Amino acid sequence: MTETMTPATRADTTSVRLRNQIRAGRAGSAARGGGPRWRLRPRARKFVLTCHVTVAVGWLGAEVAQFILGLVGLFTGNPELVRATRLVMELLGIELIAVLAWSxxxxxxxxxxATPWGLLKHYWIAAKLAVNIALMLAGHFLFRHWLQHQITTPSQTVGVQLGIGVGTGLALxxxxxxxxxxxxxxxxxxARRR
Ligand code: HEM
Structure with a gap:
């Protein structure tokens, strides 16, 4: 004898199957309203957010220090001081800023x-991702090169480039x-398509 399913029993069966899949962690994100597959619990989320804000604001502070050193190096007439500022800038950039940027x-x-924000669902997060990566690339491929140039053969042109570069990084x-x-x-x- 074949069993006929009414639309109501079919919906019930589907929702039970979906609930079981979610419990087993197999359901796709669409089934849970577009949320992430793996979520941070509230306490863990607060902890990660605290770390994130600490390193991000620390990075901002280190960038302010770089900018001030850049200006001192640009406007002082003392070649020893110029070299000293460049050395400290290189140290700050490699030892501190790179670590803070990665963190x-x-x-x-x-x-x-691991939260409902998503990586590419909101423009403000996508923009921060772009800024973070762009600054890391600029630090690695431009600032480091300019600084090494300034330490070995200081020049006004590269000093200005460095000042503008660090200023732009700070503004971003x-x-x-x-x-x-x-x-x-x-x-x-x-996000709207999902
Ligand atoms: C570029 C350097 C960055 C700075 C200065 C920065 C700064 C901040 C600050 C101050 C907050 C706290 C906002 C609030 O609680 O209202 C925050 C939250 C957040 N940031 Fe960043 N951030 C940066 C990079 C990133 C990157 C690269 C991503 C992701 C790819 C990201 C994703 C997030 C998310 C998802 C939150 C919200 C977390 C939540 O509410 O649970 N941030 N960020």
């Missing part, structure tokens, strides 16, 4: 991927901090 990226990725980090607080521009097309 900001990794904690930010964790917060985005300030922008990232402001957009973190205001969270502007809404959802991306990627």
């Amino acid at each position: 900001s990226l990794l904690t930010g990725l964790l917060l985005a991927l 980090l300030m922008l990232a901090t402001v957009i973190s607080m205001y969270k502007p521009w809404g959802k991306t097309r990627f």
Whole structure:
């Protein structure tokens, strides 16, 4: 004898299957309203957020120090002081800023991927991701090169480039901090499609 299913019993069966899949952690994100597959619990999320804000704001502070050193190196007439500022800038860049930038990226990725925010669902997060990566690339391929040049053969042109570069980096980090607080521009097309 064949059993006929009414639309109501079919819906019931589907929802039970879905609930079991979610319990077993197998259901796709769409089944849970587009949330992440793996979520941070509230306490863990607060802890990661505290780490993220600490390293991001620390990075901003280190960038302010770089900017001031850059200006001192540019405007002082003392060649010894110019060299000293460049050496400290290189040390700050390699020992501190690189570590803070990586930490900001990794904690930010964790917060985005393991919370309902998502990585590419909101423009403010996508913009911060772009700023974070762009600054890391600029630090590695431009600033480091300019600094080494300034330590071996100081020149006014490279000093100006360095000042402009560090100033731009500082402005972008300030922008990232402001957009973190205001969270502007809404959802991306990627989020609306889901
Ligand atoms: C560029 C340097 C960055 C700075 C200065 C920065 C700063 C901040 C600040 C101040 C907050 C706290 C906002 C609040 O609680 O209202 C925050 C939260 C957040 N950031 Fe960043 N961030 C940066 C990079 C990133 C990156 C690269 C990502 C992801 C790829 C990211 C993802 C997030 C997420 C998802 C939150 C919200 C977390 C939550 O509410 O649970 N951030 N960020």
